Amino acid sequence: MRVIFDEELKAVADDLDRMVQDVRKAINGAGDALLKQDVEAAQSVIDGDIEIDALESSVIDQCIRLLAKQNPVATDLRVVVSTLRLAATFERMGDLAKHIAEAARRIYPEPALPAEATELFTEMQQFLSMTADRIVVMLQDRDAKTAEEIILDDDKLDALHHKTFDLALSDKWTGSRQQLIDVVLLGRFMERLGDHAVSASRRVVYIVSGFDPSKEPSRDEDGAVE
16 A cells, blocks of 8 residues: 555656746746736747646646545655645746736736846846755755745745835836836736745755744735735
């Protein structure tokens, strides 16, 4: 029976790994769509969200079967329940990347961002691309150290996000009203991607150590509106 459980749990882990790799691809593609006015990249992200959703459904179905048939306890139960939460988090990250891609596609061939916003959003995208790489490694290796680095570094993205408000309220603003709306929304989408990365990282720490992430002061990653 244990062999069967381990095999089924491995299948779930494989789907979750594919899911997070697709999320990394979506984050990078959304960045290309936004910063390079790459409409093909935007469409690829939008179309690819279907696969992320399908993988989430697969992970959920497999976890429910494991809970129902195998009756896991202790560490195994912690892994299965945490996997359910991770799948939901990664699905939300895919949606946020899709929102960014849709914003870039909607205004194409015009840029979604005015010239004065490009440098700031490039910094935010570079941070998210690095974070996406870290998440892949963290999940594959169940690496609590990388998870802790993601959690600690999130303040950097928050600081960049605050600058988007300064930019939007600046007297030097030269963009259109639509670009003003997009700067505020896109900044929020990118900041939420960072928050969900933190949520996933805390969940991996919980899997590895048994430390309950809900006991740590939270910025409401799971409960906040996207």
